[in-house]
Amino acid sequence: MQQAIAVLDSGVGGLTVVKEVMRQLPQEKILYFGDTARTPYGSRPAEEVLAFTSEIVDYLIQYQPKMIVIACNTATAVALEEIRRRVNLPIVGVINPGARAAIGRTKSGVVGVIGTDGTIKSGAYEHALKRLSPKVEVISRACPSFVPLVEAGNFNSSETFRTVSEALLPLRRSDMDCLILGCTHYPFLCHPISEVMGQDVVLINSAEETAREISTILHEKSELAGRGEVPIHQFFCSAEPRKFQEIAQIWLGEQIWLMPVVWQVYQLRA
Amino acid sequence: MQQAIAVLDSGVGGLTVVKEVMRQLPQEKILYFGDTARTPYGSRPAEEVLAFTSEIVDYLIQYQPKMIVIACNTATAVALEEIRRRVNLPIVGVINPGARAAIGRTKSGVVGVIGTDGTIKSGAYEHALKRLSPKVEVISRACPSFVPLVEAGNFNSSETFRTVSEALLPLRRSDMDCLILGCTHYPFLCHPISEVMGQDVVLINSAEETAREISTILHEKSELAGRGEVPIHQFFCSAEPRKFQEIAQIWLGEQIWLMPVVWQVYQLRA
Numbered sequence: 001m002q003q004a005i006a007v008l009d010s011g012v013g014g015l016t017v018v019k020e021v022m023r024q025l026p027q028e029k030i031l032y033f034g035d036t037a038r039t040p041y042g043s044r045p046a047e048e049v050l051a052f053t054s055e056i057v058d059y060l061i062q063y064q065p066k067m068i069v070i071a072c073n074t075a076t077a078v079a080l081e082e083i084r085r086r087v088n089l090p091i092v093g094v095i096n097p098g099a100r101a102a103i104g105r106t107k108s109g110v111v112g113v114i115g116t117d118g119t120i121k122s123g124a125y126e127h128a129l130k131r132l133s134p135k136v137e138v139i140s141r142a143c144p145s146f147v148p149l150v151e152a153g154n155f156n157s158s159e160t161f162r163t164v165s166e167a168l169l170p171l172r173r174s175d176m177d178c179l180i181l182g183c184t185h186y187p188f189l190c191h192p193i194s195e196v197m198g199q200d201v202v203l204i205n206s207a208e209e210t211a212r213e214i215s216t217i218l219h220e221k222s223e224l225a226g227r228g229e230v231p232i233h234q235f236f237c238s239a240e241p242r243k244f245q246e247i248a249q250i251w252l253g254e255q256i257w258l259m260p261v262v263w264q265v266y267q268l269r270a
Numbered sequence: 271m272q273q274a275i276a277v278l279d280s281g282v283g284g285l286t287v288v289k290e291v292m293r294q295l296p297q298e299k300i301l302y303f304g305d306t307a308r309t310p311y312g313s314r315p316a317e318e319v320l321a322f323t324s325e326i327v328d329y330l331i332q333y334q335p336k337m338i339v340i341a342c343n344t345a346t347a348v349a350l351e352e353i354r355r356r357v358n359l360p361i362v363g364v365i366n367p368g369a370r371a372a373i374g375r376t377k378s379g380v381v382g383v384i385g386t387d388g389t390i391k392s393g394a395y396e397h398a399l400k401r402l403s404p405k406v407e408v409i410s411r412a413c414p415s416f417v418p419l420v421e422a423g424n425f426n427s428s429e430t431f432r433t434v435s436e437a438l439l440p441l442r443r444s445d446m447d448c449l450i451l452g453c454t455h456y457p458f459l460c461h462p463i464s465e466v467m468g469q470d471v472v473l474i475n476s477a478e479e480t481a482r483e484i485s486t487i488l489h490e491k492s493e494l495a496g497r498g499e500v501p502i503h504q505f506f507c508s509a510e511p512r513k514f515q516e517i518a519q520i521w522l523g524e525q526i527w528l529m530p531v532v533w534q535v536y537q538l539r540a
Contacts, residue, residue, distance in 0.1 A: 024373050026403055096489060103294050104482045132485065133296055134497065212374045215402065216486045219366060227404065 002229055004031040005214060006065035008056045011039030012151070012244060013184035014071030015251045017094065020211035021069075022252070025224070029231035031063055033266070037238035040147070041074040042118040053079040057087060059266065063234075066223050067092065069214060073115055073183055073206075077124035090217050097209035098180045099128035103136065105202050106178045112171055112201070113140040115182030116147065125182055139176060143167045143183075150185040153250070156192065164192040172197065180204040232260045241265050272499055274301040275484060276335035278326045281309030282421070282514060283454035284341030285521045287364065290481035291339075292503075292522070295494070299501035301333055303536065307508035310417070311344040312388040323349040327357060329536065333504075336493050337362065339484060343385055343453055343476075347394035360487050367479035368450045369398035373406065375472050376448045382441055382471070383410040385452030386417065395452055409446060413437045413453075420455040423520070426462065434462040442467065450474040506536045 005021060007014055011034050018030055033056050035041075041049050053075045057068060067090045070076045070083070076093030084091045102111045113125040120142040129136050145163050154160050171179075179201050181187055187205045194203055218224045225231070237244040241263050249256050275291060277284055281304050288300055303326050305311075311319050323345045327338060337360045340346045340353070346363030354361045372381045383395040390412040399406050415433050424430050441449075449471050451457055457475045464473055488494045495501070507514040515533055 024370075024402065026405070090490060092490075097486075100294075100482060100485050100489075103485075104478055131494070131497065132294065135296070208374060212370060213486045215370050215373075216367075216483045217490050219370075220360060220362075220487050220490070224401070227401065 002029045002225055002231060003064060003066040003223075004029040004234070005067050005069060005218075006031045006033070006060040006063065007069045007071050008033045008053070008060060008075070009035070009072045009184065010041040010075065011036050012247045012251070013147075014069075015248055016184045016187050016207035017069060017071040017210050019252050020207045021214060024211045025215055025218075027225040027227070027229045027231060028218075029225070029229075030233045031060060031065055032233070032235045033060055034235070034237040034244055036244050041072060042116045046078045049075055049078045050082060053083065054086075057083055061087070061089075065089070067214065067218065069210065070094065071184060071207075071210070073119040073124075074122075077119055077122040090221065092210065092214055092217065094184065094206045094210045095124050095182070096128050097213040098182060098204050098206035099125055099132060100213070101204045101209040102129065102178045102180050103132050105204065106136070108175045108177045109133075109135060110137045110139065110173065110176045112176050112179040113138060113182050114143045114146075114168070114171070114179065114186065115140075117142045117144050119182055125180060139171060139173065141167070141171045146189060147183065147185045150188045151247075155188050160189065161192045161195065164189060165196050168193065168196045176201060178202050178204055181206060232262070234262045234264065236264050236266045238266055272299045272495055272501060273334060273336040273493075274299040274504070275337050275339060275488075276301045276303070276330040276333065277339040277341050278303045278323070278330060278345070279305070279342045279454065280311040280345065281306050282517045282521070283417075284339075285518055286454045286457050286477035287339060287341040287480050289522050290477045291484060294481045295485055295488075297495040297497070297499045297501060298488075299495070299499075300503045301330060301335060302503070302505045303330055304505070304507040304514055306514050311342060312386045316348045319345055319348045320352060323353065324356075327353055331357070331359075335359070337484065337488065339480065340364065341454060341477075341480065343389040343394075347389055347392040360491065362480060362484055362487065364454065364476045364480050365394050365452070366398050367483040368452060368474050368476035369395055369402060370483070371474045371479040372399065372448045372450050373402050375474065376406070378445045378447045379403075379405060380407045380409065380443065380446045382443075382446050382449040383408060383452050384413045384416075384438070384441070384449065384456065385410075387412045387414050389452055395450060409441060409443065411437070411441045413456075416459060417453065417455045420458045421517075425458050430459065431462045431465070434459060435466050438463065438466045446471060448472050448474055451476060502532065504532045504534065506534050508536055511535050
């Protein structure tokens, strides 16, 4: 039986990471948990986010995964280090991969970061960037208006362009050459974001970069799935699954139609 | 005393990896060994390359590095797995990082690879790419004329453009969207290569991608150098060091002038 990569998120956002793992590592089995009953995490106190994340990790560990991916910026900022201390498995978050990719790409040393209020306030990207390269200059901005646009499937309308434009114009600076999309929902808005920022600014997609680091770490541990394995993915959510299933099928697109999938609801303890 | 990242190469080519590690991880101490007395490895029998690589690894291990990087495509293709089995340290080669980056970037699933005769004949990139994603299509070509151009410092002359053009025109295909520069010397030719391949083809710089994976693996192991550490790098070569030092100072550019460096010659056993 193939060991899975367990991916957890506060809701549907982490599916962008799942999509990239399916694309970059098509032989890997994925176990996904979306905490749709308690989404979003962004406005909750840190202790609560840590408690919820720990609870889901404990649930997923029963399936003996080979790795746990915290595919939520808020949960990564709050819980990654604590979970790493407590669980004897590779634990990957979404913040360090994006930071590392930006350090690799920037020539000017000026990096932009956008995310939810909680993520930007935590300073987690700035910390991760400066931890790697102390001289990098970081310019951050919270964009709370973006997630509702994505969840409504409103990726390219003129309203979306206007909202994105208003949010990002104050961030523009001629020497910024990288912008980290520090929220799992934002890759859906890459067209309007790129339009506003200009073609000289490289957009760093945390989902893509996280999938890449998952691949690196599994390879280093000689734990990549074997050649020719056909994975059976499993998806859990904590609320009524119809809406979740609908979004997952749209977001994952053809990948989900080609693969065996199981949908389940996990009843959270009261 | 800070533990170093040990980097070894058949000669000067691995300095492109060193340059990227210095840029992406400016706090890390580097120990470099260039086997300038026995360069190039490309035309040597596999057993000999394995023996040379093992000898250098044994030498470097005396310095108790935290990781060993085989920054030479030929040595990676021949010796990586054997060294990984034998040495209880993270061992990073230059082939898998390039392959992983290409899988992350390609949308069409058609990836080009250029390298020395030895690297292309070994099929190591094709193996690494298909190991990750069995459906990827790989188009390879050996470019033996490129290394002499780089070692002569001839990066942008009309002769260089002509040579690059002749070598790469047969490789062009409308659906290829990524080209792996599968030799540590090739990033110096990125301008002429990009001119010939067209701007829609992303060039994958193995040196940049290897530095990125070094960062990922050290982070996963909680072994990144501490904040504010000023590393003292050490360079060894196996032949008379003047020419080596000259090339290193040109290739590493300002990075080397800003940092304390020790140059040493290692006497090979007869």
